[in-house]
Amino acid sequence: MPRADRTRLPLPGADPEFTLPVFERADLAGGTAVRVAEHRRAPLLTLHLLLPTGYAADPPDKPGLASLTAALFEEGSAGLSAVELDAALKRIGGHLSTAVSSDATVVALTVLSQHAAAGLRLLFEITMQPRLDAEDVARERDLRVNRIRQQRQSPGAIADRVYLETLYGEHPYGHLSIGTESALRSIEPAHVAAFHRRGYTAAPWTLVAAGDVAPADFITEAERAWTAVATPVDRSPAATAAPDPPPAGERMVFVARDGAVQSEIRLGHVGPPRRSPDYHALMVLNMVLGGQFVSRVNQNLREAKGYTYGASTAFDWRVGRGPFRVQTSVQTTATVDAIREAVREVVDIRGSRPPSDQELAVAQAALTRGFPRTLETSAQIVRAGVQIALHGLPADAYAQFPNRIAAVGAADVRRAAERHLHPGALVAVVVGSRPEVFDGLAGLGFGAPVERGAD
């Protein structure tokens, strides 16, 4: 057999056709929508129940209420204690988790597919008829208070929280889903029950599923399970997007962690919502700037300078205007230089150094040719279905994604950068050691640094 030719890298061959599984649709009595895709890779079934209420719906004086309420789904239902629920899940090989983002709550359950009926029943039961036992509420609330306390010593968690507070202030996106210690302490079981009624059962739900099932059978099982547990509710239309946030006041915020060997850094500003017409151009732009290993920010801060283990950028795609952010953790002595370099990358990509044709080709290929591996598993397919439902995207939004990305031109990316990157509005949050770091922050063009406490 001839040896490989080592004078040049093998050119990639054409990729085979990739066809996304199609979601079958049905509507259950009472307005819950079902989307199910047949995907027979493993004898598993992934279920995501999308409840379009997230932590942006927290009452202004009770940040953390949505997340606490959703956590109580895992504490049992009217008919099952938490311990009984846990045992019931184990018997069907079930993995249950709840995630509360700004705009939605997703209750995710994966089960061995032979237990589809039992899984559906449990999922509807815990979300429609959660137990909300007063003692469970108090214990879960206290556990969360303690987690917030522990986060005071976690530089990444501090930086994430202070970054959102600085960008959004009192806006519904201005806190983490876990909320604040003082707000949690004020939450009583009655608040949770009322929030569940108003925030969760009153909004239309979507059940997204994929796995080793026949869609028609699955829909029948879903109807059966739903009929068994659903209580009649008056459903209002989905919540509208959060309003636009006001411009940030402070631009350089510092949290002291004296003696820290690294500085945790967040840098950015409010970005566009998911429904932005520039979504695809911004996906390409971000791949050039900081979306993957070979992107500019990581190549500069890690591979050229060795300041950090990694640096990245991301647009947080929300229903309303989510944050754009550069994120890294750098050795203490490199703090000021790292921020200066990161700012320079944001400035240059919309100014003196727009993405080159080669960079655009790499970014687009990463997104288009890398597309199939992002939809390999049932869980990945279900997450795509959830995004379509949450943002009201066209049913073929994913199927069309590679074409839309391929159609993005250099001018589109330049225009998107001009429209959506705002170097003059950048805000920085630094969690680091005061003696080595603080004074240098004043010279970065963000104005005088403002110091905040870790709590």
Added chain:
Amino acid sequence: MQIAYEKQTLDNGLDVIVHEDHGCPIVAVNLWYHVGSKNERPGRTGFAHLFEHLMFEGSAHFDRGYFHPLQEVGGTLNGSTSTDRTNYWEVVPTGAFERALWMESDRMGYLLPALTQEKFETQREVVLNERRQNYENRPYGLVPMALMAALHPPDHPYHWLTIGEPDDLRAAGLADVKAFFATYYHPGNASLAIAGDVRAADAFGEACRHFEEIPCGPPPPPPAVPAEADSDGERRLLLVDRVELPRLYLAWRTPPLFAADDAELDLLAELLTGGKASRLYRRLVREQRIATDVSAAQGSRELASSFFIAATAAPGHDLAELEAVIADELDALRTDPPGDDEVERARTTADADFVYRTQTVGGFGGRSDQLNLYNVLAGDPGYGPSDRARYAAALPQALRRAADLHLRAEQRVAVSVVPAGETAAALPDSVLVSPR
């Protein structure tokens, strides 16, 4: 779930394992070298992992970063180092399979000509920053160093962590890289798994074309493993850290991966802390509310495993209270076998996890990685069903016996981690240590 495969061994000793799955147009390439921090020596700890970083910085025929040519074709890639092995993987669109193999083979055969002092020094800085980020600047981040150092004697290869000591990393040089490469990075010490949208015959053909020219090196020396004396009593250590709440870690030396009682200990961890109905979670977090969390695991490894229990005290409670409940539950497990239903649930959970792990062909823990794990550490890529059978065969009485044999108070290491000024919350008689 059996992962179907074919295996061939090339003349140079490289094992090649192929698993076909045409469900998604991607191919996973996964390469294990049977070397990890267990092959390091005191004074050069952290080196196997630093070396892994250098493998991404270019090779003789592609002397630039390895991410670019793979990300530009839509691929993803990574690597990791443990005590026992180093793995490298790519997941690429079907059409880029040959490129992934070309690159893996080029760095196996021709790494050193591309290596420079500058690349070495930059990656050393990156690794020092990885250590700062994941250990030094993280609450409870220095506990693993204290635990492993106490569990194993100084000349045991598990005495230090894979991330290594900063002074050792700074002492390493290019000569170490060359010696390490020659000793451990050759086909006879490696195993290549290919999984996904490729025909087995084509995969074997391409593997030959790219790897056969690389000569086999001599078998690497086995790691020097001193005989471990039986523990002569419990050791209690104290760490003062930047944390809000005190946390207790209990750890035991336990039988290696795949040895007798390894699966039983894994199931015991599930019984103790897996879910809200588990014994310790129920008592510590739900009923007495003296802890904010509790977890346990059998950390299975090639030379020796460690069984851990970790619990964080709720405000106003100290670690002795937590220890009393944990000791009580371990005593119960040593005395009475757990109930059939309880064991059945733990076994179903473990069994479902085998199914969950088959969802993806690539990456850490995907099918290609599992085939290599079984091939390298059990000597048989088809060991999966036997692995799974260990769990199905674990009876309540065997769990009781394993707890009795391996989880005794006099054999354990106890590390109390407390905030400054709160040493009273530690277990009594703990000895202050200062890992860095």
